Amino acid sequence: MKETTDFYASSSEGVAEGAVYTAMGGGDWADIAAEQAERGDETLVINMGPQHPSTHGVLRLMVEVDGETVTSIRPGIGFLHTGIEKNMEYRSWTQGTTFVTRMDYVAPLFNEAAYCLAVERLLDIEDKIPQRASDIRVLMMELCRIASHLVAIGTGGMEIGALTVMTIGFREREMILDFFEAVTGLRMNHAYIRPGGVANDLPETGIAQLRDLINWLEKHLPEYAAFCNENPIFKGRMCGIGYQDLSACFALGVTGPILRSTGYGWDLRKQQPYCGYETYDFNVITWDTSDAYGRFRVRLDEMWESLKIVKQCADRLEASTGEPVMIDDPKIAWPAQLAVGPDGQGNSHEHIKHIMGESMEALIHHFKLVTEGFRVPAGQAYVPIESPKGELACHVVSDGGTHPFRVHMRDPGFNHLQSVPIQCEGGMLADIVVAIGSLDPVMGGVDR
Amino acid sequence: MSDNDALIPEAGTGPAAQPAPVRQGMWGKGSGDTSGYNGLRRSVEWPAAAVAPYGSWFDDALGRLSQLVADPFSTVVVDHGELTVYVARERIVEVMQALRDDAYLRFEFCASVSGVHYPDEIGSELHVVYHLQSMTHNRRIRIETSCPDADPHVPSIIATYPTVDWHERETWDMFGIIFDGHPHLTRILMPDDWVGHPQRKDYPLGGIPIEFKGTVVPPVDSRRSY
Numbered sequence: 200m201k202e203t204t205d206f207y208a209s210s211s212e213g214v215a216e217g218a219v220y221t222a223m224g225g226g227d228w229a230d231i232a233a234e235q236a237e238r239g240d241e242t243l244v245i246n247m248g249p250q251h252p253s254t255h256g257v258l259r260l261m262v263e264v265d266g267e268t269v270t271s272i273r274p275g276i277g278f279l280h281t282g283i284e285k286n287m288e289y290r291s292w293t294q295g296t297t298f299v300t301r302m303d304y305v306a307p308l309f310n311e312a313a314y315c316l317a318v319e320r321l322l323d324i325e326d327k328i329p330q331r332a333s334d335i336r337v338l339m340m341e342l343c344r345i346a347s348h349l350v351a352i353g354t355g356g357m358e359i360g361a362l363t364v365m366t367i368g369f370r371e372r373e374m375i376l377d378f379f380e381a382v383t384g385l386r387m388n389h390a391y392i393r394p395g396g397v398a399n400d401l402p403e404t405g406i407a408q409l410r411d412l413i414n415w416l417e418k419h420l421p422e423y424a425a426f427c428n429e430n431p432i433f434k435g436r437m438c439g440i441g442y443q444d445l446s447a448c449f450a451l452g453v454t455g456p457i458l459r460s461t462g463y464g465w466d467l468r469k470q471q472p473y474c475g476y477e478t479y480d481f482n483v484i485t486w487d488t489s490d491a492y493g494r495f496r497v498r499l500d501e502m503w504e505s506l507k508i509v510k511q512c513a514d515r516l517e518a519s520t521g522e523p524v525m526i527d528d529p530k531i532a533w534p535a536q537l538a539v540g541p542d543g544q545g546n547s548h549e550h551i552k553h554i555m556g557e558s559m560e561a562l563i564h565h566f567k568l569v570t571e572g573f574r575v576p577a578g579q580a581y582v583p584i585e586s587p588k589g590e591l592a593c594h595v596v597s598d599g600g601t602h603p604f605r606v607h608m609r610d611p612g613f614n615h616l617q618s619v620p621i622q623c624e625g626g627m628l629a630d631i632v633v634a635i636g637s638l639d640p641v642m643g644g645v646d647r
Numbered sequence: 648m649s650d651n652d653a654l655i656p657e658a659g660t661g662p663a664a665q666p667a668p669v670r671q672g673m674w675g676k677g678s679g680d681t682s683g684y685n686g687l688r689r690s691v692e693w694p695a696a697a698v699a700p701y702g703s704w705f706d707d708a709l710g711r712l713s714q715l716v717a718d719p720f721s722t723v724v725v726d727h728g729e730l731t732v733y734v735a736r737e738r739i740v741e742v743m744q745a746l747r748d749d750a751y752l753r754f755e756f757c758a759s760v761s762g763v764h765y766p767d768e769i770g771s772e773l774h775v776v777y778h779l780q781s782m783t784h785n786r787r788i789r790i791e792t793s794c795p796d797a798d799p800h801v802p803s804i805i806a807t808y809p810t811v812d813w814h815e816r817e818t819w820d821m822f823g824i825i826f827d828g829h830p831h832l833t834r835i836l837m838p839d840d841w842v843g844h845p846q847r848k849d850y851p852l853g854g855i856p857i858e859f860k861g862t863v864v865p866p867v868d869s870r871r872s873y
Contacts, residue, residue, distance in 0.1 A: 276835060276836070277834075277835055277836040277837065277838075280836040280837065282845065284846065285845055285846055286867075289867035289868060320727050321727070323727070449755050449756055449782075450808070450809045450810065451809060451810045452756065452757060452758065452808075452810030465782060470785055471785070471787075576692070577691050577692055577693050577694070578693065578694045578726050578727065579726075579729075579731070579776075579789075580727055580729065581729065581759075581778050581787070581789060583758065583780075583787075590758060590780075592758060592759060592778070594759065594761055594776065594778065596763055598691050599689070599691045599692065604763070605761075605763045605764075605846075607759070607761035607776075609758055609759035609761075609778070613813060613817075614810060614813075616813075617810060617812060617813050646836055647836075
C-alpha cells in the first residue's frame with residue numbers, strides 16, 4: 200500500500216493529511232501485516248475468506264478492526280477466474296452460449312440473453328426473432344429472476360441466523376429449477392437461449408407444469424413477508440446496515456435492487472426495453488432506506504412483479520402453441536431440435552434420420568453450421584439487460600469471422616463489490632456479512 | 648499485406664476496411680478456405696466512419712462536446728443505432744469530464760471499461776472502450792481510445808468516474824494497458840505473480856499433454872479455424 204492522492208475527495212476538501220488508504224485496492228497480505236506491525240497500535244488485521252461460507256463463494260476480504268469496529272476493508276477477487284472471455288474467442292458464436300451461461304451461475308439465463316441479444320444486433324436480425332421465442336425468453340428470465348432473488352434472500356437470511364428463510368427459499372427455487380429441467384434439460388448452465396431464438400420449444404406438458412409452478416409460488420411467496428418483514432430480530436440486523444445513497448451508487452457504478460433501494464426507479468426493462476418488455480404490465484419496485492433491509496424488500500416485491508410477468512407469458516405461450524421458436528433463416532438457425540432418447544438428451548431422431556438416411560445436402564448443411572458456424576458482420580455491439588443483480592451487459596466485437604473477436608461481460612457483481620468499503624467501514628464486524636449479502640455478488644460472474 | 652498499407656488506420660482513428668486476418672489452422676493454408684482450391688479471398692469491412700449529420704440526438708450531443716473541448720474526437724461511427732466516438736488518448740480525461748459534468752450531456756454513469764487488442768492495426772493495437780450511460784437523458788455512448796503496443800499508456804479517468812477503479816485494473820491485467828494516474832494499478836483477476844496479459848491476441852496458449860501417449864492436445868489457436 201502506497202501513499203497516494205485521495206481521488207475520492209472533492210476538490211474543496213483539500214489535500215488529506217498523512218497516509219491515504221484507498222480502500223478498494225488489492226495489496227498483498229505481507230505488506231498489510233508489515234504495515235500493521237510498524238504502526239504498532241491495537242488494530243487487528245483479519246483475513247476473511249476466500250473460503251468463508253458467508254462471503255458468497257470465493258471472495259476474500261482483508262479487514263482491519265479496532266475492537267469490533269471496521270476501520271478498513273478491502274475485497275480481493277479473482278479466485279474464480281476461469282478465462283471464459285478468452286475461451287470464447289476460439290469457439291463458434293453458438294458455442295459461446297455454453298460459456299456465458301457459466302458466468303453468473305445463479306442467473307444463467309440472463310448471461311445467455313445478454314450475449315445472444317448482442318450477437319443478434321451484430322447480425323441485424325433483432326426484428327426477425329419469432330414472437331414466441333421472445334416470450335419464452337422473457338418467461339425463463341423472469342423465473343430465473345425469482346430463483347436468483349430467492350437465493351439472495353435465502354442465503355442472506357441464513358447468514359444472520361434466519362435458517363428457515365434459506366430452507367424455504369431453496370425449496371421454491373427447486374420447483375423453478377424443476378421447470379427449467381423440463382424445458383432445457385438442465386437445472387443450471389442451460390445454453391438454452393441461442394442466437395436466433397431458443398434451443399427448443401416448451402415440452403407438451405410445459406404450460407400445465409408452468410401453471411402448477413405459478414400456483415405453488417403464489418401459495419408460498421407470502422411466507423417470506425410473514426417471516427421477515429416485521430420480525431424484530433431480522434429488522435434489527437438489517438435496518439440501517441450497508442447504507443449507500445444515490446450519489447454513491449452512481450459514482451461506483453451500482454445498479455439493480457441496490458440502486459432502487461435508494462428510491463430511484465431505474466430499471467432497464469422499463470427504460471430501455473428489450474425482448475418486448477414494453478408490452479408487459481409490471482411495476483418498478485423502489486424503497487427509500489438505502490440499506491440492506493430496503494434491498495430485501497425490493498427483492499421481495501420484485502418476485503411478485505416477475506410472477507405477474509410470468510402469468511402474462513403463460514397466457515401468450517398458450518395462445519402461440521406451435522409457432523416457431525427459432526429464426527426462419529437456415530444460415531443461422533441451429534439445424535437440430537433436442538429430444539430425450541434412451542441414452543439421455545441428444546438430437547431429435549427425426550433429424551438424425553433426415554441427415555443420415557435421406558438428404559446428403561442436409562447432412563452437409565448440418566455439418567457446416569455445427570462445426571464451422573455462421574459468420575457475423577464486423578462491428579461491435581453493447582447490449583445491457585436488467586439482471587436480478589443490476590445492469591448485465593455484453594460487449595461483443597466481431598471481425599467478420601465464425602467466432603467472436605472479443606467478448607466482455609459487464610457483470611453487476613463486479614461493480615457492486617467495489618462498494619463494500621463504503622458500506623462497511625465504520626460499522627460493526629458482524630455487519631459485513633449482512634452488507635455483502637445485500638449486494639448479492641456471485642463470484643462466477645465477478646471473476647468470469 | 649504490403650499493398651494494403653494505405654488501409655491501415657493511423658493511431659487514434661477509427662477502424663477501416665482491412666484484409667481478413669490470416670487464419671492459421673491445423674489443415675488451413677491461411678485463408679480459411681475449405682473448398683480445397685485455396686482461392687477464396689476475404690476482407691474485413693468494419694463499419695465506416697459516419698459523416699454529419701449523424702441523426703437522432705447524436706448531432707446535438709457531439710456539437711455540445713465540441714463547444715466544451717477543443718477538437719474532442721477524431722472519428723464517429725454510428726452502427727446498429729449505437730454511437731461510437733474515437734477520442735485521442737491525450738484528450739480522454741477532458742472529454743470524460745465534460746461528458747459527465749455538462750447538463751446537456753450528463754453521462755453520470757460509467758457502465759464498463761474494457762480493452763480490445765487489434766494486432767493488425769499498426770500504431771494503435773490496443774483499444775480501450777468506455778461505455779457511458781446518461782440516466783438523465785436515457786442515452787448511451789461508447790468512447791473508444793487507443794494506444795500503440797510499444798507505448799501502452801492511457802490516462803486514467805478514475806478522478807471522473809471512481810467506478811473505473813476495478814475496470815482499469817482488469818484492463819491492465821488482461822491487456823497490459825497502463826492507466827497513468829491510477830492509484831494502485833495491480834492485477835485483479837490473475838495471480839499477482841502472473842507473467843503476461845492473457846487477453847492479448849499474441850498471448851501464448853499452452854496445449855494439454857495426454858497421459859501415457861506422449862502427445863498433446865494442440866492449443867486452441869492452432870486448431871482448424873475458418
